Amino acid sequence: xxxxxxxxxxxxxxxxxxxxxxxxxxxxxxxxxxxxxxxxxxxxxxxxxxxxxxxxxxxxxxxxxxxxxxxxxxxxxxxxxxxxxxxxxxxxxxxxxxxxxxxxxxxxxxxxxxxxxxxxxxxxxxxxxxxxxxxxxxx
Amino acid sequence: xxxxxxxxxxxxxxxxxxxxxxxxxxxxxxxxxxxxxxxxxxxxxxxxxxxxxxxxxxxxxxxxxxxxxxxxxxxxxxxxxxxxxxxxxxxxxxxxxxxxxxxxxxxxxxxxxxxxxxxxxxxxxxxxxxxxxxxxxxx
Numbered sequence: 001x002x003x004x005x006x007x008x009x010x011x012x013x014x015x016x017x018x019x020x021x022x023x024x025x026x027x028x029x030x031x032x033x034x035x036x037x038x039x040x041x042x043x044x045x046x047x048x049x050x051x052x053x054x055x056x057x058x059x060x061x062x063x064x065x066x067x068x069x070x071x072x073x074x075x076x077x078x079x080x081x082x083x084x085x086x087x088x089x090x091x092x093x094x095x096x097x098x099x100x101x102x103x104x105x106x107x108x109x110x111x112x113x114x115x116x117x118x119x120x121x122x123x124x125x126x127x128x129x130x131x132x133x134x135x136x137x138x139x
Numbered sequence: 140x141x142x143x144x145x146x147x148x149x150x151x152x153x154x155x156x157x158x159x160x161x162x163x164x165x166x167x168x169x170x171x172x173x174x175x176x177x178x179x180x181x182x183x184x185x186x187x188x189x190x191x192x193x194x195x196x197x198x199x200x201x202x203x204x205x206x207x208x209x210x211x212x213x214x215x216x217x218x219x220x221x222x223x224x225x226x227x228x229x230x231x232x233x234x235x236x237x238x239x240x241x242x243x244x245x246x247x248x249x250x251x252x253x254x255x256x257x258x259x260x261x262x263x264x265x266x267x268x269x270x271x272x273x274x275x276x277x278x
Contacts, residue, residue: 013169021167028160028167029198030152033205035216045214046276054217055198059168062194066172075184077174078193080224080268086217129219137185 003105003135004072005112011100013064017052019092025056047089054086057096057127061116064100065131068114072135079111079134088126095121100131110135142244142274143211144251150239152203156191158231164195186228193225196235196266200255203239204270207253211274218250218273227265234260239270249274 026032034041035051042050062078069076090096097119104113111134118127165171173180174190181189201217208215229235235257243252250273257266 015169024163024167025198028163028195029202030154031198031202031205033208035214051216053198053201054219055194055201056167058197059164059170059192059194062192063168063170066170069172075174077190077228078225080193080222081220082223083219083221084223085219089216 003107003110003112005068005102005105007102007105009068009102011064011067013060013067013098013100014095015060016095017056017090017092021056022050022052022092025053029053029055047091049091051089051091052094054127057086057090057118058084058129060096060098061100061118061127061129061131064098064116065114065133068100068102068112069133074138075136077134077136079132081132082130084127084129086127088120088124090120090126096126103130142246142249142251144207144241144244146241146244148207148241150203150206152199152206152237152239153234154199155234156195156229156231160195161189161191161231164192168192186230188230191229191231191233193266196225196229196257197223197268199235199237200239200257200266200268200270203237203255204253204272207239207241207251208272213274213278214276215272215274218271220271221269223266223268225266227259227263229259229265235265242269
């Protein structure tokens with residue numbers, strides 16, 4: 001059965017990364033690196049202020065993949081990511097736009113590979129990755 | 140200056156993935172895939188129940204990296220991950236053990252590569268990845 005999506009198809013998801021997002025993410029994961037929770041320390045660094053966890057920003061890419069997955073009949077899961085790079089900081093209050101573009105479709109293995117790009121409001125790339133979506137059960 | 144860590148050095152981090160973790164992670168990221176929030180639907184799938192977001196589990200690997208980074212003088216950030224694979228489901232209530240082992244150190248580029256393995260309480264691997272930690276400012 002066709003997966004119902006096409007190469008080149010794109011999903012866009014935008015979200016402002018808030019202070020509560022970063023605080024809750026630290027609490028969920030246990031990652032209390034000063035980068036994310038110590039404003040006074042971060043003022044002394046090249047960043048100047050707290051930055052979001054990279055994996056929090058990657059979570060926004062997963063949200064984009066879920067929007068695409070809604071077009072695929074059946075049950076899908078995230079199989080993983082290749083070459084994830086956090087190419088620039090996301091500061092609290094930054095708005096991130098994720099562009100998620102289907103790169104290839106393997107109908108036999110029931111997998112979709114997609115290029116991920118995340119950018120902050122000034123257009124600076126903050127995230128690149130390749131995502132792998134797997135169809136585990138047809139509906 | 141030496142980065143202060145050695146090849147083979149390991150950090151272990153364990154955490155139970157709770158219902159509130161999964162619910163809050165959905166709220167932070169916007170990823171309300173049925174996999175994570177629809178128990179009735181998930182009963183009809185091979186998983187039988189809600190599963191955690193893969194990227195939430197990856198966040199526990201970042202926590203392990205932060206523990207290691209605490210041994211490195213200066214400011215470190217996560218540069219990214221290579222070949223992240225969510226190799227098995229993490230169900231609500233599962234306890235995940237992350238083993239984070241230094242694989243190589245590039246003193247010149249100020250980078251540490253580490254092998255990540257996550258396993259649930261029965262020993263099943265749920266996550267593999269390679270992490271890249273970057274030192275951005277010496278203290």
